[in-house]
Amino acid sequence: MALRDTSRPETAGPAAAAAALDAADRDRLLGGAHHDPHALLGAHPVRGGTLFRALRPHARAVSVLVDGMRNPLVSEGGGLFSAVLPYPRIPAYTLLVTYDEDEREVHDPYRFLPALGELDLHLIREGRHEQLWRALGAEPMVHQGVAGTRFTVWAPNAQGVRVAGDFTYWDGTQYPMRSLGASGVWELFLPGIGEGDRYKFEITSRHGHRFLKADPMARCTEVPPDTASVVTASHHQWGDGQWMAHRGDTPVHEAPFSVYEVHLPSWRPGLTYRQLADELPAYVKEMGFTHVELMPVAGHPFSGSWGYQVTSYYAPTPRLGSPDDFRYLVDRLHQAGIGVIVDWVPAHFPKDDWALARFDGDPLYEPGNAARAEHPDWGTYEFDYGRTEVRNFLVANAVYWCEEFHVDGLRVDAVASMLYLDYSRDSGQWEPNVFGGREDLDAVAFLQEMNATVYRRCPGVVTIAEESTAWDGVTRPTDAGGLGFGLKWNMGWMHDSLQYIQKEPVHRKYHHHEMTFSMVYAYSENYVLPISHDEVVHGKRALVSKMPGDWWQRRANHRAYLGFMWAHPGKQLLFMGQEFAQGAEWSEAQGPEWWLLDDGYHSAGDHRGVQALVRDLNALYRARPALWQRDTDPGGFRWVLCDAAEDNVFAFLRFAADGSPLLAVSNFSPVVRHDYRLGVPREVPAWQEELNTDDARYGGGGVAVGPPGALKPADGSLALTLPPLATVFLAPVP
Template sequence: MTNLPAEAYAIVEGRHSDPFHYLGPHKEADKTVVRAFLPEAVKVDAIDDHGATTALERVHDAGLFVGALANGSTKYQLRARYGDRSIDLEDPYRFPPILTEFDLYLLGEGTHQRLYDKLGAHPMVLEGVSGVGFVVLAPNAKRVSVVGDFNFWDARRHPMRVRGAGYWELFVPGATPGDHYKFDIIGPHGQLTQKSDPMAFAAELRPSTASIVLDETRIPHPRPAPDHINALNRPMSIYEVHLGSWRRKGDNDWLTYRDLAETLPRYARDLGFTHVEFLPVNEHPFDGSWGYQPTGMYAPTSRFGTPAEFAWLIDACHAEGLGVLLDWVPGHFPDDPHGLGNFDGTALYEHANPLQGRHMDWGTLIYNYGRTEVVNFLVSNALFWLERYNVDGLRVDAVASMLYLDYSREAGAWIPNKYGGRENIEAVSFLRRFNTEVFAKFPNATTAAEESTAWPQVSRPVDFGGLGFGYKWNMGWMHDTLNYISKDPIYRKYQHNDILFGLQYAFSENFVLPLSHDEVVHGKKSILGRMPGDDWQRFANLRAYYGFMFGHPGKKLMFMGCEFAQEREWNHDRSLDWHLLEQDKHAGIHSLIRDLNELYRNQPALHELDCDPAGFEWMITDDAGNNVFAWLRKGANPRTQCLVVVNFSPNVYHDYCVRVPFTGTWREVLNSDAAHYGGSNVGNSGEVIAKGLVPELSLTLPPLAALFLVPEF
């Protein structure tokens, strides 16, 4: 042992940065010398492909063996003796590289569009041997080993080889799907850490943090959603769901993906929604983050089952005709020690400077969008969910925080861009590339931005200077209208512009009108909880507001529980209050949402020109004293129209005249004050006749109610 080279000691001490240089087969003169490190083995033989056996000499007590093969072959097996047991095994250091030169070229320039086919853990057969190929990016590491169930979590046993610009890889014979693993990394300054795989396709349930080898070929591919489900001229009514608290069972246990597949899609379809949107399903350590602090961007959370069972849920949604949207979080990530932060001992995924690399509000880390490997990681992740799980779109969280370098920062606490401005140029470039690649490869998919500022052209094509999103959440509409409806009707005349203002910009973007999870937490109350007045007025206000929402231009989004007037704020640790549906007033709201969805889907005037100013015309804007608004919605056919009248006062108005474009019968197709919904049943007996040279309807306006009327020809 005294004559061993220094790199032999590096092997047995688990710090060799290039194990293939020493381990495995090496041509030396006319011999093939084999070196193997098998801790605890007392004897090792090498058996070549001709069946010849060579006893390897034990040159270090830690388990380092060396010997020359008799026939000079480079293909062999090892037979190791541990006490009375003898085990035949393959030597990982005799196998060729996993990544091709072309892979390395694409990875180097950050344009590998199928990153998930190469990085991470992939079961494979190499030279006729079954095992798992592991690949991870750690360009500043001194040594990376893969540790797991297959090697007793011993970092000395499977050090990896480095390729290209810091991609470490190793084929581990005998590793199988279901094995737990991590990467054991020595950083540039000698610091040691174990990290979960950034590309893991499955992961342990918190508080455990290991990644899990997954055979993706065994995951069923969900059937597609109906064609054109995301088109601008189609109805889009989205039911936003947190899978962990929609319903629970037993002792407050989660429903599994399979449980959800049997109940959620049918429920959403029966209520008339066209889409479901899941709060982030990526693996995450902290329940209270609702998934918005992910550590496993490629892994469906194990809270509710396996990746195959998640695919089953997607398939069940598509079987019911629903599109599936996922909340996607490329804006930040948590600094849990097993995650992406300081991954290889340096700021690999984040900025090193906390003025750029850390969110002050959330205590999370910000991706470095100027790094090609990071952008490649994120864009590939978006494509992954669309391809492997056949989801229909991604809603991108916290886009405003990505666009502005000074987001939620005081003066002097941020770093300007190279032009001295506050815009995050690299993030803009990333978002444009993300949208370009998504729509190029999945033209029927869509993307939506949660963007709360006046950044221009968020949902306009990249070629015309936009960010390229399919839709933008209309946060201004949500804020203004909730402010209006929360006021006592006697004061609403002073907030009249809160309703009108949204129509000044309603067609500047392709908008979604969101009543999301963010509006029913953190002391904001439920949507019902914001309504003023006595109990009857609160429910009437809510019915009128929902009618206003469905009559307003823009696609619709409603968080779970809003559809039956959840009374309390949302709590992610417990089920919605489904027992409320036993009460008529809550059941009435439930029925109203079903009928509003049906009306929205079946009346082209209410959806065909949702994002086009030609689809909207104000009829009444100036009746602030009576809290009344009226407008026309129009379809692509000029004769396809729907009149929407909303009375936000508790008064009944008789003989209320509203100008319309056509004489003849106008049918009252929905009245939110109907007794069926819990209202007072004031209305227009189902139809009204428009008369006069300038046609007018003489209407009875119910209290705190929305009316929808369509012409009959």
């Protein structure tokens, strides 16, 4: 913070003593409980000249430097120094602060006007600041011609707030902030503080307690277990202009959407964001997925939460690098033609005493009702969606990830826990809404506002709800009374189909409806079919390990199931490791078992075969609009065979917008079915096999659906050989 050599400034004559501070003001100022320190510190016109007062704890002496002239101030004790100097108007000045070891020339933070505008404060009060991160937090800037950082924080219940950091040895005494009135915002511009400096807010609650809190709006944080916020600014130069300009050309529900879900810290353990940028885009592109979905990347203190207990909503986890490093990863994925979805967690936050919980000494981000604030499942707090500033914090956060990091979508976690007042609560543990119902009307309004704002501001972005109930209108537009999401995870399909596929084939006929029931409601929402991390942890076993039978049958079931999934209406999502039939549950410590694909492993060919199938499924999926163009249109699907329970066979047609069909047939029994007849459209004279999950290349038995070449129907039916435990795709011969 030194400005220039001050070894020999000329010393002015004696200054007049300043009137002592009012005892109450002095106590509040030194105790961190004053709402307007700028009224006491800095320079102020008084009778006889200008009063200068500085607060510099541990300093031996302080002088005011004006035009090269040193004007010593008088110590008042407690780190306060003051004097009335004979300047009729407040001059341009700096402070010379002498410590035991050195003397520093610094700018006085208390000579600066507020660095936050009235429009910002108005929007914050209204809860409508859609770029809240530009108003709150730590913003490096040049203010009144001086470089420094503006610190702002919302703490309406605090008696006082001070900035503490590594630059104050974590003592906030030197830098009390001023209250900006009814907004509840506190502000201070600190000259000389810049990128890389660590800080927290030292808050004095209305109860008199004093504590340090990380910045809720911090855009960078220390690596856990350290918890300080870090001043940062972005210098990344984006190279994804082509992607951003065209990502919204086709509505997502009418576009191919095949998602690879990734936990970044464990996908390739030890890799940084920039190292991942060299490997992840190449792998995802080779595998043919259109998008990656990243499990939460926002700052979280406990790695074992996988990111679902967020303490820093505006900062990517620093475990893998800086915010610009994360931007670089997104940029590289876009340049490879891959969209980026991030998991977003507005349903709850942890109780860490340095973070959001009871932020200014009272419930602030959480409801004041303790029973309502507690999330019964996760030992966390829920957000107070009815408070305008809290809703603004979350809505702006959704916009932040889309605008600042160019992400293409938000998958919103645990939506059901937000929508219902009685979620995981017994009778007597919750209160109904004003209409006597169990719906959380504030949460509904928040989700509608979030979706409407994101879609308005960020063309081409999609929001995706993880919503496990039959709530009506999750993907209906907000102007029609819906929640406004673009897509919804189809938890019913996931649960039912996994229940079916885990049964021994001999028992599957009793569960046939579990595979057909999804088509009863398939067009009630815009769906994603998710086989996510949730299905391969906590004793649920990996996907291939859920399957019955010996190793060959488990792999065959796995392949047939994936084929059925890619054929079914709805978008697809597959968690890492399942694309090559990893046998063990996922562990965030080890990540996917890539060694299963190594040449030295005896079953490497089996795993490579499943990997090749997923690659080919994605290639076929992209190439055939019938598989994605009419996912939300009932006219894009027709059952061919839905009641063959005794045979464990399912067959249906998918249609593209131009009417071109694709036939999908799944045989979930371990026997070959010869001369199996299926009704097909008469206008198609010949069919050909497009993909067969029993192909020897995938580790199957190599049973073909018919002789090589065209397969011709007779009397409107097509005779096929159905491979065992397999799904086959057929298309009209061009």
